[in-house]
Amino acid sequence: xxxxxxxxxxxxxxDTFPQIYEKLEAxxxxxxxxxxxxxYDFIKTPTVEYYDTVGKASAIHDAxxxxxxxxxxxxxxxxxxxxxxxxxxxxxxxxxxKIPQRLAYFENVxxxxxxxxxxxxxxxxxxxxxxxxxxxxADAEVIITAIxxxxxxxxxxxxxxxxHAGVLSCILKDYTESEKQAAVLNxxxxxxxxxxxxxxxxTFDLPKTKSDALLAFIEEAVSLSSIEAIEKYVRKNDxxxxxxxxxxxxxEAGLEKYIAFDFTLSSHMSYYTGMLFEVFAAGxxxxxxxxxxxDGLLEHFGAVVGATGFGLRVDRLLEAMPQQHIKNTTALxxxxxxxxxRALQQASLLRGQNKRVTMQSTVGLVDAEAFKEQFQxxxxxxxxxxxx
Amino acid sequence: xxxxxxxxxxxxxxxxxYEMLLEAGFNLPEEVEMSRKLMIEIPEEKIRFILAKPMDxxxxxxxxxxxxxxxxxxxxxxQRRSVHELLDLKISQCxxxxxGLPNTTMNEIAPRIATKYxxxxxxxxxxxxxxxxxxxxxxxxxxxxxxxxxxRIVDIVSTGRTLKENGLVEYEHITDVSSRLIANPVSYRxxxxxIQDLVSRLKKRVD
Numbered sequence: 001x002x003x004x005x006x007x008x009x010x011x012x013x014x015d016t017f018p019q020i021y022e023k024l025e026a027x028x029x030x031x032x033x034x035x036x037x038x039x040y041d042f043i044k045t046p047t048v049e050y051y052d053t054v055g056k057a058s059a060i061h062d063a064x065x066x067x068x069x070x071x072x073x074x075x076x077x078x079x080x081x082x083x084x085x086x087x088x089x090x091x092x093x094x095x096x097x098k099i100p101q102r103l104a105y106f107e108n109v110x111x112x113x114x115x116x117x118x119x120x121x122x123x124x125x126x127x128x129x130x131x132x133x134x135x136x137x138a139d140a141e142v143i144i145t146a147i148x149x150x151x152x153x154x155x156x157x158x159x160x161x162x163x164h165a166g167v168l169s170c171i172l173k174d175y176t177e178s179e180k181q182a183a184v185l186n187x188x189x190x191x192x193x194x195x196x197x198x199x200x201x202x203t204f205d206l207p208k209t210k211s212d213a214l215l216a217f218i219e220e221a222v223s224l225s226s227i228e229a230i231e232k233y234v235r236k237n238d239x240x241x242x243x244x245x246x247x248x249x250x251x252e253a254g255l256e257k258y259i260a261f262d263f264t265l266s267s268h269m270s271y272y273t274g275m276l277f278e279v280f281a282a283g284x285x286x287x288x289x290x291x292x293x294x295d296g297l298l299e300h301f302g303a304v305v306g307a308t309g310f311g312l313r314v315d316r317l318l319e320a321m322p323q324q325h326i327k328n329t330t331a332l333x334x335x336x337x338x339x340x341x342r343a344l345q346q347a348s349l350l351r352g353q354n355k356r357v358t359m360q361s362t363v364g365l366v367d368a369e370a371f372k373e374q375f376q377x378x379x380x381x382x383x384x385x386x387x388x
Numbered sequence: 389x390x391x392x393x394x395x396x397x398x399x400x401x402x403x404x405x406y407e408m409l410l411e412a413g414f415n416l417p418e419e420v421e422m423s424r425k426l427m428i429e430i431p432e433e434k435i436r437f438i439l440a441k442p443m444d445x446x447x448x449x450x451x452x453x454x455x456x457x458x459x460x461x462x463x464x465x466x467q468r469r470s471v472h473e474l475l476d477l478k479i480s481q482c483x484x485x486x487x488g489l490p491n492t493t494m495n496e497i498a499p500r501i502a503t504k505y506x507x508x509x510x511x512x513x514x515x516x517x518x519x520x521x522x523x524x525x526x527x528x529x530x531x532x533x534x535x536x537x538x539x540r541i542v543d544i545v546s547t548g549r550t551l552k553e554n555g556l557v558e559y560e561h562i563t564d565v566s567s568r569l570i571a572n573p574v575s576y577r578x579x580x581x582x583i584q585d586l587v588s589r590l591k592k593r594v595d
Contacts, residue, residue: 118451159577192472195568199476223580260577280577285452287573 012113012121024124026324027153027314028106031126034152038145040104040128045085047108051075057300058084059269064111066121078110082125083309084297090131091301099305100132106314120315127289127311131298134306136242139275140249142291142308146279147255149312150288153321158281158288160258161223162246163265165272166239167230171217171263174235175210185214189266194218221263230263239274246275271296279312283320288312329355332372335381336362343381350379390579391434392586395449395457397442401567404479405458412589446471446570455575456583461565462544466505472576474587475569478594482546484508484562487533489555494518494539502532502541509542512562530554 009015016024032042048068049055052075055065060080068076079085082105094101106126113121128145130138143160150158168189172182181204188196201214217233224230227247234240243261250259265276276292291310298307331350335343340361347357358375365371372378396402410416415432428437438454443463448454450469457471462484464473484505488494502523503509513520523538530550532538544565545551551558569590571583 157578161577192470192573195473195476223577223584260580280574282574282578285450285572285574 010121012111012119014120014122020318023318023321023324024314027126027317027321028124030152031106031149032104034149035104035128035145038102038148040102043086043089043103043105044107045079045082045089045105047078048076049079049085049088051077053088054079054084057087057297059267059271060111064113066110066112079107080111081109082107082127082311083129083294086129087131087294087297087301087307090129090307091298091303095132095303095305100130100138102128102130104128124314125289125311126314126317127291127309129307129309131307131309132305133308134295136245136249138306138308139246139293140253142310143246143250143259143277144253144255146277146289146291146310146312147258150279150281153317155281155283155317155320155322157283158258158279158320159260160277160279161260161262161265162243162275162277163262164239164243164275165266166237166274167234167243167263168266170237170239171214171234175206175214175217176204177206177210181206186266189264190268194222194264218264221261224261224263227261230261233263243275267292269294271300275308277310279310281316281320284316286313286316288316288320329377330375331355331357331377331379332375333357333359333379333381334362334365334368334372335359336383338383339381346379346381350377389434390582391436392456392579392582393436393438393454395438395440395445395454397445397458397460398439401442401458401460401480402437402439405477405567408477408479408590408593412586412593414589443467449570449572452572452574454572455579456569456571456586458567459570461563461568462505462508464568464570465563466507468507470573471570472573473568474571474576474583475590475594477567477569477590479567480546481564481566482544483564484542485545485558486512486540486542486560486562487530487545487551487556487558488540489533490557492533492539494520499540500538502529502538503543504529505542508562512542512560530556 051067055077058080065080066078070076086103086105090101106124108122109125110122113119128142130142147160172185176182176185184200185197188200197218198215201211213233221230221233227244231240250256265278267276271294272292273296274293278290279288281288289310289312293306293308295306298305333343333347343359347359350357360371362368396405406416406420416430420428426439438448440448442460445457445459446463446467446469449457449471458477460480499518499520500523501509501513501520502525504525506522506524509522523532525532529541529543532541533556534554540559542562545558548558569587576583
């Protein structure tokens with residue numbers, strides 16, 4: 001270990017400089033306005049939670065949790081996501097007041113970073129949770145809201161891919177000979193290892209009809225533009241009906257062109273029981289966010305109600321958003337000693353015109369010319385005889 | 389048609405993969421001048437090749453600066469990055485094995501394994517219920533057992549000649565390795581038409 005230098009920050013931690021700060025605020029403002037008009041209430045939870053409650057229940061891998069110990073010896077975590085704390089708060093309190101709950105958040109979350117740079121260990125996440133509604137309309141609302149958010153940010157080129165844990169598990173069960181085989185295939189899909197999937201299917205020694213069906217499924221089901229294409233692989237069941245209904249609702253909202261189905265979509269967390277989706281946009285190398293139905297998580301906290309939602313990563317959103325221009329004009333009121341009173345008047349006049357006004361005395365400046373260059377307008381206030 | 393950036397390892401794999409693309413009907417120049425260039429533009433097909441170290445290909449693809457890439461399964465297993473593994477190109481086929489001096493057993497207290505694949509080696513011995521100490525080397529791994537640095541090595545074997553010439557024998561076959569076509573998760577969605585087309589055309593050449 002080399003010693004820590006004075007300028008260093010822990011791996012993955014970043015400073016937010018004024019330019020980025022303004023962009024973040026703009027993102028927050030736009031998101032907040034949209035989500036509030038859709039009836040979502042914003043909520044904040046503690047930065048630190050117990051490992052045994054939120055830490056264990058979270059979908060985030062244990063190794064990436066920031067852990068601390070309190071004075072009683074309990075393990076604490078810096079919140080790795082917002083869905084789990086919201087599940088805690090909703091099941092213990094809010095559901096008694098109103099059901100369903102529509103909650104929104106814009107908060108920083110923490111993921112420890114051990115290997116290498118290029119990924120932040122702390123970043124803002126924005127999202128919604130719709131809790132207490134198990135219907136397909138809730139899932140449709142969540143997907144539509146995600147799309148509306150991206151549109152509000154002027155992101156043109158994006159895609160939402162939707163899958164369903166129930167449809168996938170039905171297919172894997174029907175075309176394999178044992179639960180173990182289905183589990184192996186599911187694991188490979190979580191890792192997006194399509195080559196491994198094909199290899200595994202061939203080593204299982206399945207009847208030819210079954211293995212052919214699985215191989216055709218993996219080739220086709222990754223990207224479907226409509227729901228009909230999957231019907232030949234799966235016998236009629238509730239999950240498929242559900243997806244057909246969801247598709248109809250999204251079509252009614254006129255959003256078909258943003259949607260693709262991927263029935264190989266699978267999550268490492270077992271509490272994603274139903275529909276799940278991912279959001280991609282050109283401009284960022286990583287997915288913008290994901291969401292889905294997580295009734296299982298609420299059950300973990302002791303409430304049997306429906307829950308669905310999504311979260312977007314604000315850092316990646318910034319990468320995918322078109323450049324924005326800062327609207328306010330910047331002005332500098334430069335004053336000599338003795339002209340302070342007039343400088344104050346001048347500044348408030350300019351601020352009244354919605355300009356960003358900096359007041360600066362000439363005696364406090366080292367290089368006046370260089371400083372002046374940073375402003376669009378400069379106003380001088382000279383010392384006048386009568387003021388002395 | 390969108391621009392497609394392909395990260396490729398320099399050297400033999402590039403040549404073989406390039407040959408496959410030609411056979412698959414891509415309009416590429418017959419000969420590419422390799423020299424010291426790190427980027428090759430093919431405006432006719434809107435393709436750009438990035439030439440990288442084999443270990444770095446998944447890095448470019450994971451961060452999305454390359455849409456797709458060609459990487460050895462050994463590198464994918466070692467780094468476990470979040471990329472989609474689309475196709476086994478079945479080129480540069482070899483395998484990872486453990487090897488050591490003939491007729492030796494591993495030290496019972498603290499068996500030492502020299503390798504440039506610490507994650508693969510650790511996972512393999514864990515799976516056997518064996519706790520080992522990994523010594524990471526960057527090359528000439530075969531030296532380690534000969535000079536008493538390690539009981540076993542875990543390394544790539546293609547013909548087995550290097551092992552033989554250094555007086556080592558193979559003990560366990562760990563996993564098969566070949567070059568894979570990988571994709572960035574976002575590119576895979578946003579440029580799905582181009583990538584699917586490439587996969588299906590290459591797939592015909594492979595089978």
